[in-house]
Amino acid sequence: MRRVIFTLVAATALSMAIGASNTEASTYTVKPGDTLWKIASSNKVSVDQLLSWNKLPSTSIHPNQTIKVAATSATAPPKNTGTKAPVISTSIYTVKAGDTLSQIARIHSTNVSSIQKLNQLPDSNIRPGQKLTVSGKAQANTPTVTKPNTYRVTSGDTLTTIAKRHGVSVSQLMSSNSLKTSSIRLGQVLIIDGSSATGQLVTVSKPTTTAPSSGAISTVIAIANSSLGTPYKWGGAAPGGFDCSGFIYYAYNQAGFNVPRTSTTGFDAISSPVSSPQIGDLVFFKNTYRAGISHMGIFIGNNSFIHAGGDRVQVTSLNDSYWGSHFDSFQRLNVTK
Known part of the structure; x- marks a missing residue:
């Protein structure tokens, strides 16, 4: 009789232990440096599931916050009926400083192209505070x-x-x-067209495609071209990721120039305007994500420039409708080797 009672008690204790273990395993306490995407990846779930299970209004989280990382009986998804559920709503995300389209796409389990179509974005450039539709039907929002x-x-x-x-x-x-x-x-x-010819992009200036004035500038261009495709990273100034001013700093310093690590306005302060730019001169843009000088690149001839913009280092034409409308000036750095 005692053996039977002992067996029942042991079984009950084991059951309670397993239940407690499952409960603990279904939650996670946020640590400094965690992101919702990182937590989702570690627990093999999606960011959207974490947002739904925790009723989070955004992807912002804070240390010591308790996050559900598994569905409970109340939040378990309905059984698969064999048919694909239709998209019945959209999700809006507010851009924060340092965000890129590729990061936002990854967090919301989508891709850059879809977000661009949903929001009718001409390129990958976004600004803090901008509200983006990150899911739903493009035809309903485009x-x-x-x-x-x-x-x-x-x-x-x-x-x-x-x-x-x-x-x-x-x-x-x-x-x-x-x-x-x-x-x-x-x-x-x-x-759109009216009685006059419209829809054609206007060249903001007529720069001469002058060859680089020195071998050092040729090196700047070579370094810049070798960085094509490098991800955009807010504050980045190394091959792992660049922002626009960090890209200029890296390319010029690697070519042997003594250039300070400064912002777009800082570069503007140590440069002089030129009317006929040479390859290697800087191109400045204004009023993009903030008022005043706010973006820059390196002129590479053929009315084009190379820059860290959108989600990567890329070459863009000055005939582009967006960049053409925000063009400010061509300038030459007042620095030496």
Whole structure:
């Protein structure tokens, strides 16, 4: 009899221990340096599942926060019926300083191309505070071109942004659509081409494709080209990742120039404007993610520049509608080897 009682007690204790172990295994206490993506990867779940199980409004977490890392009976997903569940809602993410499209795409288990389509982004450039749709149906959130020469107004559009996107002026849009004011409404269809030739990108200047003035500048260009594809990293100034000013700092210093690690405004302060830029001169842009000088690259000829922008180091044409509209100046660094 005692043996039976002992067996029952032991079995009960073992059952309780297993239950406690399962409960502990279903939660995780956030440590300094953790991210929701890192926690999801460690527990072989998705970020979206963590957001859902913990009812988190965003991917922001803090040390000592307790996170559910497994579904409970109340949050367990419905059984698979053999049919794919339709997308019934969208998810909005607010860009933080240091974010890149590739990071945001990875966190939300999507890709850069999908986010660009959902938000009608002309390139990979984003700014802190910007709200991005990161999931849902593109056709429900993307501005729609109904005909080759028309455009349907979507949420957040202004006549100015539409004009820049299509390479036309606000006055052309107003004239083509007989608008008396710049007010537009959601769903309104606008004629883009009008009576004049429009939609063509305008070169912001006519720089000469002058060869590098020295072998050292040729080295700068070679180093810059060897960095193509390197990921964008806020504050980065090494081959593992660059921001725009860190990229300039790295390329010039590796070529033997004594260049300080400074910001875009710092580089602007130690440079002089030039009207006929040479290969290796700097290109400055203004009013991108903040007011004033806010981005820079290296002029490489053929009206193009190489820069750490969007999610990587890349070559972009100055004829690009976005960069052309934010162009500020060509300048030459006042530094020596």
